[in-house]
Amino acid sequence: MSPVSRHYVLAAGGTGGHLTPAFALAHELERRGHHVALITDERGAEIPGKPDFLPAHVLPAGRFGKNPLRWPSAIASVLEGRRMALRLYESFEPSAVVGFGGYPALPALLAARSAGIPSVIHEQNAVLGRVNRLLAGRVSAIATAYPDVDRLKPKYLPKVHLVGNPVRPDVLALRDEPFPAFTEEGLMRVLVTGGSQGARVLSEIVPDGLSMLAPALRSRLQVIQQCRAEDLDAVRDRYANHGIPAELGTYFEDMHVRLADAHLFIGRAGASTIAELTAVGRPAILVPLPIATDDHQAANVREIVKAGGARSIRQHNFTAKELAKQINAMAQHPETLANAAHAAWNCGRPNAAKDLADLVESFGAAPIQDVIRAAGEGVREGREALA
Structure with a gap:
Protein backbone atom coordinates (compact mmCIF):
# COMPACT_ATOMS: atom_id res chain seq x y z
CA MET A 1 0.00 0.00 0.00
CA PRO A 166 -3.91 -5.44 -18.46
CA VAL A 167 -5.79 -8.76 -18.37
CA ARG A 168 -8.18 -10.31 -15.89
CA PRO A 169 -6.60 -11.85 -12.76
CA ASP A 170 -8.10 -15.30 -13.47
CA VAL A 171 -6.36 -15.32 -16.87
CA LEU A 172 -3.09 -13.90 -15.56
CA ALA A 173 -3.00 -16.67 -12.95
CA LEU A 174 -2.52 -19.16 -15.81
CA ARG A 175 0.75 -17.64 -16.99
CA ASP A 176 2.97 -19.96 -14.98
CA GLU A 177 0.97 -23.07 -15.89
CA PRO A 178 2.54 -25.29 -18.58
CA PHE A 179 1.11 -25.63 -22.07
CA PRO A 180 -1.30 -28.62 -21.96
CA ALA A 181 0.31 -31.84 -23.08
CA PHE A 182 -0.10 -32.44 -26.80
CA THR A 183 1.04 -35.74 -28.27
CA GLU A 184 0.70 -37.67 -31.52
CA GLU A 185 -2.16 -39.72 -30.01
CA GLY A 186 -3.83 -37.30 -27.58
CA LEU A 187 -6.76 -34.95 -28.07
CA MET A 188 -6.31 -31.60 -29.78
CA ARG A 189 -8.59 -29.07 -28.09
CA VAL A 190 -9.56 -26.09 -30.25
CA LEU A 191 -11.20 -22.97 -28.80
CA VAL A 192 -13.12 -20.73 -31.22
CA THR A 193 -14.58 -17.34 -30.26
CA GLY A 194 -15.59 -14.24 -32.14
CA GLY A 195 -15.75 -11.70 -29.33
CA SER A 196 -18.76 -10.86 -27.18
CA GLN A 197 -21.17 -10.98 -30.13
CA GLY A 198 -19.69 -13.97 -31.93
CA ALA A 199 -18.62 -13.87 -35.57
CA ARG A 200 -20.73 -15.46 -38.27
CA VAL A 201 -17.77 -16.02 -40.58
CA LEU A 202 -16.22 -18.31 -37.96
CA SER A 203 -19.45 -20.28 -37.69
CA GLU A 204 -19.54 -20.72 -41.45
CA ILE A 205 -15.88 -21.54 -42.09
CA VAL A 206 -14.36 -23.26 -39.04
CA PRO A 207 -16.41 -26.51 -39.01
CA ASP A 208 -15.70 -27.13 -42.71
CA GLY A 209 -12.05 -26.19 -42.29
CA LEU A 210 -11.57 -28.61 -39.40
CA SER A 211 -13.21 -31.35 -41.47
CA MET A 212 -10.46 -30.93 -44.10
CA LEU A 213 -7.59 -31.63 -41.71
CA ALA A 214 -5.36 -34.66 -42.14
CA PRO A 215 -7.30 -37.72 -40.87
CA ALA A 216 -4.84 -38.45 -38.06
CA LEU A 217 -5.40 -34.94 -36.69
CA ARG A 218 -9.09 -34.64 -37.43
CA SER A 219 -9.89 -37.81 -35.49
CA ARG A 220 -8.43 -36.27 -32.33
CA LEU A 221 -10.30 -32.96 -32.40
CA GLN A 222 -12.34 -31.63 -29.52
CA VAL A 223 -13.92 -28.24 -30.26
CA ILE A 224 -15.42 -25.54 -28.06
CA GLN A 225 -17.00 -22.73 -30.06
CA GLN A 226 -18.84 -19.55 -29.13
CA CYS A 227 -21.57 -18.65 -31.62
CA ARG A 228 -24.42 -16.24 -32.03
CA ALA A 229 -27.70 -17.66 -30.73
CA GLU A 230 -29.24 -17.66 -34.21
CA ASP A 231 -26.29 -19.68 -35.58
CA LEU A 232 -26.19 -22.45 -32.96
CA ASP A 233 -28.38 -25.01 -34.72
CA ALA A 234 -26.64 -24.60 -38.08
CA VAL A 235 -23.17 -24.90 -36.56
CA ARG A 236 -24.21 -27.92 -34.51
CA ASP A 237 -25.46 -29.61 -37.67
CA ARG A 238 -22.20 -28.84 -39.50
CA TYR A 239 -20.10 -30.49 -36.79
CA ALA A 240 -22.46 -33.45 -36.55
CA ASN A 241 -22.28 -34.01 -40.30
CA HIS A 242 -18.49 -33.98 -40.11
CA GLY A 243 -18.41 -36.29 -37.09
CA ILE A 244 -16.44 -33.78 -35.02
CA PRO A 245 -17.33 -33.50 -31.31
CA ALA A 246 -18.08 -29.88 -30.44
CA GLU A 247 -19.45 -27.99 -27.45
CA LEU A 248 -21.27 -24.83 -28.52
CA GLY A 249 -22.57 -21.86 -26.56
CA THR A 250 -23.37 -18.18 -26.88
CA TYR A 251 -21.29 -17.31 -23.81
CA PHE A 252 -18.89 -19.20 -21.55
CA GLU A 253 -18.56 -17.79 -18.03
CA ASP A 254 -15.47 -19.94 -17.41
CA MET A 255 -13.59 -18.76 -20.51
CA HIS A 256 -10.30 -18.75 -18.58
CA VAL A 257 -10.76 -22.50 -17.91
CA ARG A 258 -11.43 -23.13 -21.60
CA LEU A 259 -8.36 -21.12 -22.53
CA ALA A 260 -6.24 -23.05 -20.05
CA ASP A 261 -7.15 -26.36 -21.72
CA ALA A 262 -6.86 -25.15 -25.33
CA HIS A 263 -4.08 -26.24 -27.68
CA LEU A 264 -5.15 -23.79 -30.40
CA PHE A 265 -7.28 -20.65 -30.49
CA ILE A 266 -9.18 -19.44 -33.57
CA GLY A 267 -10.84 -16.03 -33.47
CA ARG A 268 -10.74 -12.28 -33.90
CA ALA A 269 -7.77 -10.07 -33.05
CA GLY A 270 -9.14 -7.63 -30.50
CA ALA A 271 -6.66 -6.10 -28.06
CA SER A 272 -8.01 -7.97 -25.02
CA THR A 273 -8.00 -11.29 -26.90
CA ILE A 274 -4.34 -10.95 -27.89
CA ALA A 275 -3.38 -9.76 -24.41
CA GLU A 276 -4.92 -12.91 -22.94
CA LEU A 277 -3.37 -15.23 -25.54
CA THR A 278 0.09 -13.80 -24.85
CA ALA A 279 -0.41 -13.75 -21.08
CA VAL A 280 -1.21 -17.48 -21.08
CA GLY A 281 0.85 -18.52 -24.09
CA ARG A 282 -1.59 -20.04 -26.57
CA PRO A 283 -0.95 -20.39 -30.32
CA ALA A 284 -3.62 -18.88 -32.51
CA ILE A 285 -5.07 -18.41 -35.95
CA LEU A 286 -6.42 -14.87 -36.01
CA VAL A 287 -8.93 -13.36 -38.42
CA PRO A 288 -8.88 -9.56 -37.99
CA LEU A 289 -12.26 -7.87 -38.15
CA PRO A 290 -12.20 -6.11 -41.54
CA ILE A 291 -14.50 -3.26 -40.46
CA ALA A 292 -12.54 -2.40 -37.30
CA THR A 293 -11.77 1.31 -37.09
CA ASP A 294 -8.50 2.11 -38.91
CA ASP A 295 -8.11 -1.66 -39.45
CA HIS A 296 -6.59 -1.79 -35.98
CA GLN A 297 -7.07 -5.56 -35.53
CA ALA A 298 -4.76 -6.21 -38.48
CA ALA A 299 -2.16 -4.05 -36.73
CA ASN A 300 -2.72 -5.86 -33.43
CA VAL A 301 -1.53 -9.18 -34.86
CA ARG A 302 1.85 -7.94 -36.08
CA GLU A 303 3.88 -8.60 -32.95
CA ILE A 304 2.57 -12.10 -32.16
CA VAL A 305 2.72 -13.18 -35.83
CA LYS A 306 6.29 -11.91 -36.23
CA ALA A 307 7.29 -13.81 -33.08
CA GLY A 308 5.80 -17.05 -34.45
CA GLY A 309 3.01 -17.34 -31.89
CA ALA A 310 0.14 -16.95 -34.35
CA ARG A 311 -0.89 -16.90 -37.97
CA SER A 312 -3.16 -14.26 -39.42
CA ILE A 313 -5.68 -14.74 -42.25
CA ARG A 314 -7.46 -11.72 -43.68
CA GLN A 315 -11.18 -12.34 -43.88
CA HIS A 316 -11.32 -12.21 -47.68
CA ASN A 317 -8.80 -15.09 -47.70
CA PHE A 318 -10.44 -17.00 -44.84
CA THR A 319 -11.67 -20.18 -46.50
CA ALA A 320 -12.05 -23.71 -45.18
CA LYS A 321 -9.14 -24.84 -47.34
CA GLU A 322 -6.84 -22.04 -46.11
CA LEU A 323 -7.77 -22.66 -42.48
CA ALA A 324 -7.02 -26.37 -42.80
CA LYS A 325 -3.70 -25.58 -44.47
CA GLN A 326 -2.63 -23.29 -41.61
CA ILE A 327 -3.72 -25.70 -38.87
CA ASN A 328 -1.93 -28.61 -40.53
CA ALA A 329 1.25 -26.53 -40.68
CA MET A 330 1.01 -25.48 -37.02
CA ALA A 331 0.03 -28.89 -35.59
CA GLN A 332 1.82 -31.35 -37.84
CA HIS A 333 4.25 -32.11 -34.98
CA PRO A 334 3.61 -31.69 -31.24
CA GLU A 335 6.73 -29.57 -30.83
CA THR A 336 5.59 -27.15 -33.56
CA LEU A 337 2.49 -26.20 -31.61
CA ALA A 338 4.39 -26.05 -28.33
CA ASN A 339 7.00 -23.75 -29.88
CA ALA A 340 4.25 -21.44 -31.12
CA ALA A 341 2.77 -21.40 -27.62
CA HIS A 342 6.11 -20.37 -26.17
CA ALA A 343 6.51 -17.65 -28.80
CA ALA A 344 3.08 -16.25 -27.87
CA TRP A 345 4.01 -16.40 -24.17
CA ASN A 346 7.15 -14.37 -24.84
CA CYS A 347 4.98 -11.55 -26.23
CA GLY A 348 3.02 -11.28 -22.99
Whole structure:
Protein backbone atom coordinates (compact mmCIF):
# COMPACT_ATOMS: atom_id res chain seq x y z
CA MET A 1 0.00 0.00 0.00
CA SER A 2 1.27 3.45 -0.88
CA PRO A 3 2.19 5.70 2.05
CA VAL A 4 -0.05 8.50 0.72
CA SER A 5 -3.63 7.91 -0.38
CA ARG A 6 -4.57 9.91 -3.45
CA HIS A 7 -7.55 10.26 -5.77
CA TYR A 8 -7.60 9.22 -9.43
CA VAL A 9 -10.27 9.45 -12.12
CA LEU A 10 -10.49 6.89 -14.94
CA ALA A 11 -12.43 7.78 -18.11
CA ALA A 12 -13.46 5.21 -20.71
CA GLY A 13 -16.03 4.41 -23.35
CA GLY A 14 -18.70 1.87 -22.48
CA THR A 15 -17.28 -1.17 -24.30
CA GLY A 16 -15.35 -4.04 -22.78
CA GLY A 17 -12.27 -3.16 -24.83
CA HIS A 18 -12.02 0.23 -23.11
CA LEU A 19 -13.24 -0.80 -19.66
CA THR A 20 -11.32 -4.05 -19.10
CA PRO A 21 -7.94 -2.28 -18.69
CA ALA A 22 -9.64 0.53 -16.76
CA PHE A 23 -11.05 -1.95 -14.25
CA ALA A 24 -7.67 -3.69 -13.94
CA LEU A 25 -6.02 -0.35 -13.14
CA ALA A 26 -8.81 0.50 -10.68
CA HIS A 27 -8.18 -2.75 -8.80
CA GLU A 28 -4.44 -2.10 -8.64
CA LEU A 29 -4.82 1.51 -7.48
CA GLU A 30 -7.41 0.50 -4.89
CA ARG A 31 -5.07 -2.24 -3.65
CA ARG A 32 -2.42 0.43 -3.15
CA GLY A 33 -4.78 2.44 -0.96
CA HIS A 34 -6.01 5.07 -3.42
CA HIS A 35 -9.56 6.24 -4.15
CA VAL A 36 -10.74 5.82 -7.74
CA ALA A 37 -13.77 7.10 -9.67
CA LEU A 38 -14.98 6.25 -13.19
CA ILE A 39 -16.30 8.53 -15.91
CA THR A 40 -18.14 6.65 -18.66
CA ASP A 41 -21.43 6.46 -20.56
CA GLU A 42 -24.66 4.69 -19.64
CA ARG A 43 -23.41 1.36 -21.04
CA GLY A 44 -20.23 1.53 -19.02
CA ALA A 45 -22.05 2.35 -15.79
CA GLU A 46 -24.04 -0.89 -16.08
CA ILE A 47 -21.48 -3.22 -17.64
CA PRO A 48 -20.86 -6.52 -15.81
CA GLY A 49 -17.55 -6.70 -14.00
CA LYS A 50 -17.43 -3.12 -12.74
CA PRO A 51 -15.78 -3.17 -9.30
CA ASP A 52 -18.17 -2.46 -6.41
CA PHE A 53 -15.78 0.14 -4.97
CA LEU A 54 -15.71 2.14 -8.23
CA PRO A 55 -18.40 4.86 -8.42
CA ALA A 56 -19.47 5.64 -11.99
CA HIS A 57 -20.28 9.14 -13.24
CA VAL A 58 -22.16 9.31 -16.55
CA LEU A 59 -21.21 12.33 -18.67
CA PRO A 60 -22.62 13.46 -22.01
CA ALA A 61 -20.14 12.89 -24.83
CA GLY A 62 -21.03 13.59 -28.43
CA ARG A 63 -19.91 11.28 -31.22
CA PHE A 64 -18.23 12.93 -34.19
CA GLY A 65 -19.40 10.90 -37.17
CA LYS A 66 -18.95 11.56 -40.87
CA ASN A 67 -21.99 13.83 -41.09
CA PRO A 68 -20.87 17.44 -40.37
CA LEU A 69 -24.48 18.44 -39.66
CA ARG A 70 -24.29 16.50 -36.40
CA TRP A 71 -21.04 18.07 -35.21
CA PRO A 72 -22.58 21.13 -33.49
CA SER A 73 -24.67 18.95 -31.19
CA ALA A 74 -21.64 16.71 -30.54
CA ILE A 75 -19.54 19.74 -29.60
CA ALA A 76 -22.31 20.96 -27.28
CA SER A 77 -22.36 17.56 -25.54
CA VAL A 78 -18.59 17.57 -25.11
CA LEU A 79 -18.66 21.05 -23.60
CA GLU A 80 -21.44 20.07 -21.19
CA GLY A 81 -19.49 16.94 -20.23
CA ARG A 82 -16.41 19.06 -19.66
CA ARG A 83 -18.33 21.37 -17.30
CA MET A 84 -19.67 18.39 -15.36
CA ALA A 85 -16.19 16.87 -15.11
CA LEU A 86 -14.78 20.13 -13.76
CA ARG A 87 -17.41 20.14 -11.01
CA LEU A 88 -16.46 16.55 -10.13
CA TYR A 89 -12.77 17.48 -9.97
CA GLU A 90 -13.50 20.36 -7.59
CA SER A 91 -14.89 17.94 -5.01
CA PHE A 92 -12.85 14.80 -5.78
CA GLU A 93 -9.49 16.57 -6.33
CA PRO A 94 -7.79 13.89 -8.45
CA SER A 95 -4.01 13.67 -8.69
CA ALA A 96 -4.41 12.52 -12.30
CA VAL A 97 -7.06 11.62 -14.86
CA VAL A 98 -6.52 8.49 -16.99
CA GLY A 99 -8.31 8.02 -20.32
CA PHE A 100 -8.79 4.66 -22.03
CA GLY A 101 -10.33 5.84 -25.29
CA GLY A 102 -13.93 6.15 -26.34
CA TYR A 103 -15.89 9.38 -26.55
CA PRO A 104 -16.64 9.71 -22.80
CA ALA A 105 -12.89 10.14 -22.22
CA LEU A 106 -12.80 13.31 -24.33
CA PRO A 107 -14.63 15.75 -22.02
CA ALA A 108 -12.98 14.23 -18.95
CA LEU A 109 -9.46 14.81 -20.27
CA LEU A 110 -10.25 18.24 -21.70
CA ALA A 111 -11.50 19.21 -18.23
CA ALA A 112 -8.29 17.87 -16.67
CA ARG A 113 -6.22 20.07 -18.94
CA SER A 114 -8.36 23.12 -18.08
CA ALA A 115 -7.97 22.42 -14.37
CA GLY A 116 -4.21 21.84 -14.59
CA ILE A 117 -4.54 18.18 -13.56
CA PRO A 118 -1.97 15.73 -15.00
CA SER A 119 -3.46 13.28 -17.49
CA VAL A 120 -2.55 9.95 -19.07
CA ILE A 121 -4.08 8.08 -22.01
CA HIS A 122 -3.82 4.32 -22.46
CA GLU A 123 -4.07 2.87 -25.97
CA GLN A 124 -5.08 -0.79 -26.10
CA ASN A 125 -4.58 -1.28 -29.85
CA ALA A 126 -1.64 -1.01 -32.23
CA VAL A 127 -3.29 2.00 -33.86
CA LEU A 128 -3.91 5.14 -31.83
CA GLY A 129 -7.69 5.56 -31.58
CA ARG A 130 -9.55 8.64 -32.71
CA VAL A 131 -10.15 10.16 -29.28
CA ASN A 132 -6.59 9.39 -28.18
CA ARG A 133 -5.29 11.04 -31.35
CA LEU A 134 -7.22 14.19 -30.46
CA LEU A 135 -5.77 14.17 -26.96
CA ALA A 136 -2.20 12.98 -27.56
CA GLY A 137 -0.76 16.48 -27.71
CA ARG A 138 -2.63 17.61 -24.59
CA VAL A 139 -1.82 14.86 -22.10
CA SER A 140 1.15 14.37 -19.79
CA ALA A 141 1.88 10.77 -20.80
CA ILE A 142 0.81 8.12 -23.32
CA ALA A 143 0.75 4.45 -22.24
CA THR A 144 0.75 1.84 -25.01
CA ALA A 145 0.12 -1.88 -25.26
CA TYR A 146 2.47 -2.44 -28.21
CA PRO A 147 6.01 -1.24 -28.98
CA ASP A 148 4.89 0.09 -32.36
CA VAL A 149 1.68 2.11 -32.59
CA ASP A 150 0.37 3.52 -35.87
CA ARG A 151 -1.03 7.06 -36.04
CA LEU A 152 1.23 8.11 -33.16
CA LYS A 153 3.22 11.17 -34.21
CA PRO A 154 7.01 10.94 -33.67
CA LYS A 155 7.01 14.20 -31.71
CA TYR A 156 5.03 12.47 -28.95
CA LEU A 157 7.49 9.58 -28.50
CA PRO A 158 9.33 11.21 -25.55
CA LYS A 159 6.20 10.81 -23.42
CA VAL A 160 5.32 7.28 -24.55
CA HIS A 161 5.44 4.47 -21.97
CA LEU A 162 5.16 0.81 -23.04
CA VAL A 163 3.13 -0.97 -20.35
CA GLY A 164 1.06 -3.59 -22.17
CA ASN A 165 -2.65 -4.33 -21.90
CA PRO A 166 -3.91 -5.44 -18.46
CA VAL A 167 -5.79 -8.76 -18.37
CA ARG A 168 -8.18 -10.31 -15.89
CA PRO A 169 -6.60 -11.85 -12.76
CA ASP A 170 -8.10 -15.30 -13.47
CA VAL A 171 -6.36 -15.32 -16.87
CA LEU A 172 -3.09 -13.90 -15.56
CA ALA A 173 -3.00 -16.67 -12.95
CA LEU A 174 -2.52 -19.16 -15.81
CA ARG A 175 0.75 -17.64 -16.99
CA ASP A 176 2.97 -19.96 -14.98
CA GLU A 177 0.97 -23.07 -15.89
CA PRO A 178 2.54 -25.29 -18.58
CA PHE A 179 1.11 -25.63 -22.07
CA PRO A 180 -1.30 -28.62 -21.96
CA ALA A 181 0.31 -31.84 -23.08
CA PHE A 182 -0.10 -32.44 -26.80
CA THR A 183 1.04 -35.74 -28.27
CA GLU A 184 0.70 -37.67 -31.52
CA GLU A 185 -2.16 -39.72 -30.01
CA GLY A 186 -3.83 -37.30 -27.58
CA LEU A 187 -6.76 -34.95 -28.07
CA MET A 188 -6.31 -31.60 -29.78
CA ARG A 189 -8.59 -29.07 -28.09
CA VAL A 190 -9.56 -26.09 -30.25
CA LEU A 191 -11.20 -22.97 -28.80
CA VAL A 192 -13.12 -20.73 -31.22
CA THR A 193 -14.58 -17.34 -30.26
CA GLY A 194 -15.59 -14.24 -32.14
CA GLY A 195 -15.75 -11.70 -29.33
CA SER A 196 -18.76 -10.86 -27.18
CA GLN A 197 -21.17 -10.98 -30.13
CA GLY A 198 -19.69 -13.97 -31.93
CA ALA A 199 -18.62 -13.87 -35.57
CA ARG A 200 -20.73 -15.46 -38.27
CA VAL A 201 -17.77 -16.02 -40.58
CA LEU A 202 -16.22 -18.31 -37.96
CA SER A 203 -19.45 -20.28 -37.69
CA GLU A 204 -19.54 -20.72 -41.45
CA ILE A 205 -15.88 -21.54 -42.09
CA VAL A 206 -14.36 -23.26 -39.04
CA PRO A 207 -16.41 -26.51 -39.01
CA ASP A 208 -15.70 -27.13 -42.71
CA GLY A 209 -12.05 -26.19 -42.29
CA LEU A 210 -11.57 -28.61 -39.40
CA SER A 211 -13.21 -31.35 -41.47
CA MET A 212 -10.46 -30.93 -44.10
CA LEU A 213 -7.59 -31.63 -41.71
CA ALA A 214 -5.36 -34.66 -42.14
CA PRO A 215 -7.30 -37.72 -40.87
CA ALA A 216 -4.84 -38.45 -38.06
CA LEU A 217 -5.40 -34.94 -36.69
CA ARG A 218 -9.09 -34.64 -37.43
CA SER A 219 -9.89 -37.81 -35.49
CA ARG A 220 -8.43 -36.27 -32.33
CA LEU A 221 -10.30 -32.96 -32.40
CA GLN A 222 -12.34 -31.63 -29.52
CA VAL A 223 -13.92 -28.24 -30.26
CA ILE A 224 -15.42 -25.54 -28.06
CA GLN A 225 -17.00 -22.73 -30.06
CA GLN A 226 -18.84 -19.55 -29.13
CA CYS A 227 -21.57 -18.65 -31.62
CA ARG A 228 -24.42 -16.24 -32.03
CA ALA A 229 -27.70 -17.66 -30.73
CA GLU A 230 -29.24 -17.66 -34.21
CA ASP A 231 -26.29 -19.68 -35.58
CA LEU A 232 -26.19 -22.45 -32.96
CA ASP A 233 -28.38 -25.01 -34.72
CA ALA A 234 -26.64 -24.60 -38.08
CA VAL A 235 -23.17 -24.90 -36.56
CA ARG A 236 -24.21 -27.92 -34.51
CA ASP A 237 -25.46 -29.61 -37.67
CA ARG A 238 -22.20 -28.84 -39.50
CA TYR A 239 -20.10 -30.49 -36.79
CA ALA A 240 -22.46 -33.45 -36.55
CA ASN A 241 -22.28 -34.01 -40.30
CA HIS A 242 -18.49 -33.98 -40.11
CA GLY A 243 -18.41 -36.29 -37.09
CA ILE A 244 -16.44 -33.78 -35.02
CA PRO A 245 -17.33 -33.50 -31.31
CA ALA A 246 -18.08 -29.88 -30.44
CA GLU A 247 -19.45 -27.99 -27.45
CA LEU A 248 -21.27 -24.83 -28.52
CA GLY A 249 -22.57 -21.86 -26.56
CA THR A 250 -23.37 -18.18 -26.88
CA TYR A 251 -21.29 -17.31 -23.81
CA PHE A 252 -18.89 -19.20 -21.55
CA GLU A 253 -18.56 -17.79 -18.03
CA ASP A 254 -15.47 -19.94 -17.41
CA MET A 255 -13.59 -18.76 -20.51
CA HIS A 256 -10.30 -18.75 -18.58
CA VAL A 257 -10.76 -22.50 -17.91
CA ARG A 258 -11.43 -23.13 -21.60
CA LEU A 259 -8.36 -21.12 -22.53
CA ALA A 260 -6.24 -23.05 -20.05
CA ASP A 261 -7.15 -26.36 -21.72
CA ALA A 262 -6.86 -25.15 -25.33
CA HIS A 263 -4.08 -26.24 -27.68
CA LEU A 264 -5.15 -23.79 -30.40
CA PHE A 265 -7.28 -20.65 -30.49
CA ILE A 266 -9.18 -19.44 -33.57
CA GLY A 267 -10.84 -16.03 -33.47
CA ARG A 268 -10.74 -12.28 -33.90
CA ALA A 269 -7.77 -10.07 -33.05
CA GLY A 270 -9.14 -7.63 -30.50
CA ALA A 271 -6.66 -6.10 -28.06
CA SER A 272 -8.01 -7.97 -25.02
CA THR A 273 -8.00 -11.29 -26.90
CA ILE A 274 -4.34 -10.95 -27.89
CA ALA A 275 -3.38 -9.76 -24.41
CA GLU A 276 -4.92 -12.91 -22.94
CA LEU A 277 -3.37 -15.23 -25.54
CA THR A 278 0.09 -13.80 -24.85
CA ALA A 279 -0.41 -13.75 -21.08
CA VAL A 280 -1.21 -17.48 -21.08
CA GLY A 281 0.85 -18.52 -24.09
CA ARG A 282 -1.59 -20.04 -26.57
CA PRO A 283 -0.95 -20.39 -30.32
CA ALA A 284 -3.62 -18.88 -32.51
CA ILE A 285 -5.07 -18.41 -35.95
CA LEU A 286 -6.42 -14.87 -36.01
CA VAL A 287 -8.93 -13.36 -38.42
CA PRO A 288 -8.88 -9.56 -37.99
CA LEU A 289 -12.26 -7.87 -38.15
CA PRO A 290 -12.20 -6.11 -41.54
CA ILE A 291 -14.50 -3.26 -40.46
CA ALA A 292 -12.54 -2.40 -37.30
CA THR A 293 -11.77 1.31 -37.09
CA ASP A 294 -8.50 2.11 -38.91
CA ASP A 295 -8.11 -1.66 -39.45
CA HIS A 296 -6.59 -1.79 -35.98
CA GLN A 297 -7.07 -5.56 -35.53
CA ALA A 298 -4.76 -6.21 -38.48
CA ALA A 299 -2.16 -4.05 -36.73
CA ASN A 300 -2.72 -5.86 -33.43
CA VAL A 301 -1.53 -9.18 -34.86
CA ARG A 302 1.85 -7.94 -36.08
CA GLU A 303 3.88 -8.60 -32.95
CA ILE A 304 2.57 -12.10 -32.16
CA VAL A 305 2.72 -13.18 -35.83
CA LYS A 306 6.29 -11.91 -36.23
CA ALA A 307 7.29 -13.81 -33.08
CA GLY A 308 5.80 -17.05 -34.45
CA GLY A 309 3.01 -17.34 -31.89
CA ALA A 310 0.14 -16.95 -34.35
CA ARG A 311 -0.89 -16.90 -37.97
CA SER A 312 -3.16 -14.26 -39.42
CA ILE A 313 -5.68 -14.74 -42.25
CA ARG A 314 -7.46 -11.72 -43.68
CA GLN A 315 -11.18 -12.34 -43.88
CA HIS A 316 -11.32 -12.21 -47.68
CA ASN A 317 -8.80 -15.09 -47.70
CA PHE A 318 -10.44 -17.00 -44.84
CA THR A 319 -11.67 -20.18 -46.50
CA ALA A 320 -12.05 -23.71 -45.18
CA LYS A 321 -9.14 -24.84 -47.34
CA GLU A 322 -6.84 -22.04 -46.11
CA LEU A 323 -7.77 -22.66 -42.48
CA ALA A 324 -7.02 -26.37 -42.80
CA LYS A 325 -3.70 -25.58 -44.47
CA GLN A 326 -2.63 -23.29 -41.61
CA ILE A 327 -3.72 -25.70 -38.87
CA ASN A 328 -1.93 -28.61 -40.53
CA ALA A 329 1.25 -26.53 -40.68
CA MET A 330 1.01 -25.48 -37.02
CA ALA A 331 0.03 -28.89 -35.59
CA GLN A 332 1.82 -31.35 -37.84
CA HIS A 333 4.25 -32.11 -34.98
CA PRO A 334 3.61 -31.69 -31.24
CA GLU A 335 6.73 -29.57 -30.83
CA THR A 336 5.59 -27.15 -33.56
CA LEU A 337 2.49 -26.20 -31.61
CA ALA A 338 4.39 -26.05 -28.33
CA ASN A 339 7.00 -23.75 -29.88
CA ALA A 340 4.25 -21.44 -31.12
CA ALA A 341 2.77 -21.40 -27.62
CA HIS A 342 6.11 -20.37 -26.17
CA ALA A 343 6.51 -17.65 -28.80
CA ALA A 344 3.08 -16.25 -27.87
CA TRP A 345 4.01 -16.40 -24.17
CA ASN A 346 7.15 -14.37 -24.84
CA CYS A 347 4.98 -11.55 -26.23
CA GLY A 348 3.02 -11.28 -22.99
CA ARG A 349 3.32 -8.30 -20.64
CA PRO A 350 2.03 -9.72 -17.37
CA ASN A 351 2.93 -6.64 -15.33
CA ALA A 352 0.77 -4.30 -17.41
CA ALA A 353 -1.59 -3.31 -14.59
CA LYS A 354 1.29 -2.74 -12.15
CA ASP A 355 3.37 -0.79 -14.67
CA LEU A 356 0.40 1.38 -15.61
CA ALA A 357 -0.32 2.01 -11.92
CA ASP A 358 3.35 2.96 -11.37
CA LEU A 359 3.08 5.48 -14.19
CA VAL A 360 -0.18 6.93 -12.86
CA GLU A 361 1.17 7.07 -9.31
CA SER A 362 4.15 9.10 -10.51
CA PHE A 363 1.77 12.04 -10.86
CA GLY A 364 1.46 13.68 -7.49
CA ALA A 365 3.88 11.25 -5.87
CA ALA A 366 7.02 12.24 -4.06
CA PRO A 367 9.64 11.18 -4.84
CA ILE A 368 8.87 10.50 -8.50
CA GLN A 369 8.99 6.79 -9.28
CA ASP A 370 10.84 5.14 -12.13
CA VAL A 371 8.49 4.20 -14.93
CA ILE A 372 8.89 2.14 -18.07
CA ARG A 373 9.41 4.28 -21.12
CA ALA A 374 9.47 3.32 -24.75
CA ALA A 375 10.65 5.51 -27.57
CA GLY A 376 10.81 4.15 -31.09
CA GLU A 377 11.99 0.57 -31.07
CA GLY A 378 13.85 0.67 -27.77
CA VAL A 379 12.51 0.49 -24.26
CA ARG A 380 14.40 2.46 -21.64
CA GLU A 381 13.89 3.41 -18.05
CA GLY A 382 13.57 7.08 -17.32
CA ARG A 383 12.78 9.51 -14.57
CA GLU A 384 10.72 12.61 -15.05
CA ALA A 385 9.99 15.39 -12.64
CA LEU A 386 6.26 15.69 -13.16
CA ALA A 387 4.13 18.25 -11.41
